[in-house]
Amino acid sequence: MKAIKKLAALAIMAVMAMTVSAQNAKLPENITLKSLDGKSIQSNEISNDGKPIVISFWATWCKPCNRELNAINELYAEWQEETGVKLVAVSIDDAKSSMKVKPHVDGSGWEFEVYTDENQAFKRVMNVVNIPHTFLIDGQGKIVWQHTGYIDGDEEELLAKIKELLESKN
Amino acid sequence: MKPTRFAILLLALFMHTVAAHGQGIGGGQVTGNVQIDGQLTRPDSLIGAKDDPERWLMNARADILYTNGGFNAGLRFEAYTPPLPGFNAQYKGQGLANYFVSYANEQIEVTAGTFYEQFGSGMILRAYEDRYIGIDNALLGFNIHARPIKGVTLKGAIGKQRRYWEYGNGIVRGIDGEIDLNTAFSKLEEMPLHITMGAGFVSRYEADENIASSTQGYSLKLPLNVGAGAMRMNLAYKGWSLAGEYARKGQDPNAMNGYIYRKGEALLISGAYSQKGFSASVQAKRVDNMGFKSSRRETGEMLYINHIPAITKQHTYAFLSMYPYATQATGEMGLQGDVMYKIKKETLLGGKYGTDLHFNCSVITGLDTVALGGAGTEGYSSTFFSTGELYYGDMSLEIARKLDAKNKIACTYGYVVFNPVIEGHGGGLHHNNVIVADYSRKLGKGKSLRIEGEWMGSDSHYDSEIDDKRSGDWIMGLVEYNFGGHFFLSLSDQYCYNDGIGNYYTAAFGYTKNATRLQLSYGKQREGILCIGGVCRAVPATNGLTVSLTTSF
Incomplete structure (x- = not known):
């Protein structure tokens, strides 16, 4: 009997997943994030005047995340000029290291917007399992591409996806 | 989760109705993620890997989230059949672990x-x-x-x-x-x-x-x-x-x-x-x-x-995090400092691309207490600014530099002093010196190489009574090759060459495409402590094949 109920629950989940398209999910609303000076913002306030946005989940202690953000930071001015993209880095550092986020960002010389998601509410609704996890969001707030992990050179694939998005809009 | 079975079914039906309807009006969406970690274990008496009668151990979970405007509903299914080594045996079982509905404006x-x-x-x-x-x-x-x-x-x-x-x-x-x-x-x-x-x-x-x-x-x-x-x-x-x-x-x-x-x-x-x-x-x-x-x-x-x-730095290199610190909620005092400095590019010390320096140090002690009695009493008294026994101390300096468009190198020196009392056993303080060199090179389209070498010198000696297999002097090498834009292959070995025991080799292969990642690894895992955010769990020694799959949609 127990097994049947479990199977039923699984079946319901599977049917739900199939009946509703998961394509191009929208950015969740009303999740509170904090800016580096302690100000609260809602997730739907993340915007870039109709141009693409990259959201990257990271943490101060995550080596590949830092490699990814350093690599993007070096190219960021170029990318902005070329595509108008905006990078939003969301730190999942908890109370252990959340006070080190601003020093870490400034110390690394990063030029992009950074928010903290201390108890990982935003990470959960974005279905992030491991970090780094990077999303490409179009001008309407829809997730058009996502990628997990970072190996050297992955930023080139991201740039190609941003350009692809811009071309498909034209 | 017996008392809630009925509620779950109701919720699931409700979600499905709303979901189907939501699609009709074009507002609803379903997202989710799945993670499966399985291990085929083999006993190994040398490193202390247990003989698990089930042979196949697995932690698996799936989250499903339904969103329609301000309305959200979610379910999480978890299965531990039985749980992976190191997870509490009470996790054994499967079922719906999480279920919620929420509304937000x-x-x-x-x-x-x-x-x-x-x-x-x-x-x-x-x-x-x-x-x-x-x-x-x-x-x-x-x-x-x-x-x-x-x-x-x-x-x-x-x-x-x-x-x-x-x-x-x-x-x-x-x-x-x-x-x-x-x-x-x-x-x-x-x-x-x-x-x-x-x-x-x-x-x-x-x-x-x-x-x-x-x-x-x-x-x-x-x-x-x-x-x-x-x-x-x-x-x-x-x-x-x-x-x-x-x-x-x-x-x-x-x-x-x-x-x-x-x-x-x-x-x-x-x-x-x-x-x-x-x-x-x-x-x-x-x-x-x-x-x-x-x-x-x-x-x-x-x-x-x-x-x-915990306020200590979360080290990521294997030997620097070999003896991690876990918060002692019953009583502790701590101080931590962290400095980052970027030497400007196009300077003598900074080189063409600049050089990053990162220094950290911390010291954690117990409280200075005077015992007043046992159960049913005040217990003890303590002086606010007075420190007790040393629990943990560390310092590290990392120097990272991009050599040219293709080559990067990072070198780290670290020192850790650790009191085994915080893990509940004696044996005196351990003092460890660690040196790490981490080199990476881009090899052209979709290809890169990373090589890491680590050394740890310790004054701890292996004692069969305490059986801490981390004791002694260690050396480690790791080679990671990324190719085709989506694949990686890595080989690593940690070897204790003095005053201890152990040789832990691992080979891993992985594939990443968008938000899906598959990883296979084979080898021996050293017993140790895995910590995230100052909360730690003991990871027992294991030997065998590990399969890990994650995807988000």
């Missing part, structure tokens, strides 16, 4: 079902999960967030806490308020000093029970309601920031503190200065009898209502 957010919550830095309440260390103390109940005016957030939470596949006896109730002065008062909007303040209160109710005081020979008169309160403030002025939180807890005799009646307190202060290319930060904390659980008899990793963060 600009002013209010209400959640019914399982939820996670944190007040301030979490010193009086933090319901969270960390799947890698097997912690999930989700609350089952109601959660409200209200934003009555801009800049003000009020939170309320009530529920019982998850304990593996059941819920704890205690009821947890909490309220919290936070005000961002610069947003709340338009006159302060342009002020360069940014001020936020907050306060919270949490109370736990647990029915009376009979707990005898072993020394006095009578039953303890237990407080049924235990309260904890905290106040916090955060100041930011240009490059400067200062944050502090102070928490107190009422009398809470419990199994962790030996049923003493001393009140608890904790203080956490951080200060930082940063500008582009330079930052310095300092953190200090003092924790005294602040372990707060929703069941007074609980001792292990579960049913924590609060979370006291």
Whole structure:
């Protein structure tokens, strides 16, 4: 009997997943994030005047995340000029290291917007399992591409996806 | 999760109806993620890997989230058949672990079902999960967030806490308020000093029970309601920031503190200065009898209502994190400092691309206490500014430099002093010196190479009675090759060449495409401690094949 109920629950989940398209999910609303000076913002306030946005989940202690953000930071001015993209880095550092986020960002010389998601509410609704996890969001707030992990050179694939998005809009 | 089966079915049906309808009006969407980690184990007496009769051990979970405007509903299915080595055996089983519905608009957010919550830095309440260390103390109940005016957030939470596949006896109730002065008062909007303040209160109710005081020979008169309160403030002025939180807890005799009646307190202060290319930060904390659980008899990793963060740096290199520090919620004092500096590019020391320096150091001690008695008494007294026994200390310096467009190198020196008392056994302090070299090279389209070498010299010697297999001097090498844009192959070996035991080799292969990742690895895993956010779990030695699949959609 127990097994049947479990199977039923699984079946319901599977049917739900199939009946509703998961394509191009929208950015969740009303999740509170904090800016580096302690100000609260809602997730739907993340915007870039109709141009693409990259959201990257990271943490101060995550080596590949830092490699990814350093690599993007070096190219960021170029990318902005070329595509108008905006990078939003969301730190999942908890109370252990959340006070080190601003020093870490400034110390690394990063030029992009950074928010903290201390108890990982935003990470959960974005279905992030491991970090780094990077999303490409179009001008309407829809997730058009996502990628997990970072190996050297992955930023080139991201740039190609941003350009692809811009071309498909034209 | 027996009592809720009916509710789950109702919820699932409701979600499906709404989901199908949502698609009709074009508003609803389903997202989710799946993670499966399995291990085919082989016994290995040399490293102490156990013979698991099941052979195939697995942790698997799937989250499904339905969203339609402000309406959300979610389910999580988990299966531990049986759990991977190191996870508590009580996780064994499968079923729906989480289920909730929530509604949110600009002013209010209400959640019914399982939820996670944190007040301030979490010193009086933090319901969270960390799947890698097997912690999930989700609350089952109601959660409200209200934003009555801009800049003000009020939170309320009530529920019982998850304990593996059941819920704890205690009821947890909490309220919290936070005000961002610069947003709340338009006159302060342009002020360069940014001020936020907050306060919270949490109370736990647990029915009376009979707990005898072993020394006095009578039953303890237990407080049924235990309260904890905290106040916090955060100041930011240009490059400067200062944050502090102070928490107190009422009398809470419990199994962790030996049923003493001393009140608890904790203080956490951080200060930082940063500008582009330079930052310095300092953190200090003092924790005294602040372990707060929703069941007074609980001792292990579960049913924590609060979370006291460790302030030591979370090291990522294998040997620097070999002896990690775990928060001692019953009592500790700590100080941590961190400096980052970027030597400008096109200078003598900075080179063509600049050079990054990162220095950190920390020291953690116990409290200086005077014993006053056992269960049923005040327990002990302590002097606020006086430190006790050394628990942990570390310092590290990392120098990272991009050599040219293709080559990068990072070198780290670290020193760790560790007191095994915090892991519950003696043997005196361990002093370890660690050197790491980490080199990476881009090899053209979709190809790159990373080579890491580590050395650790230690004054610890292997003792068969304590059986700490981390003892001795170690050397390690790792080669990682990424190719085709999506694949990686890595080989590594950790070898103890002096005063200890062990040779741990691993080969791993992985494939990543968009948000899906598959990894296979074969080899031996050293027993050790895995820590995330100052919460640690022991990872036993294992030998065998590990398969890991994650995907998000």
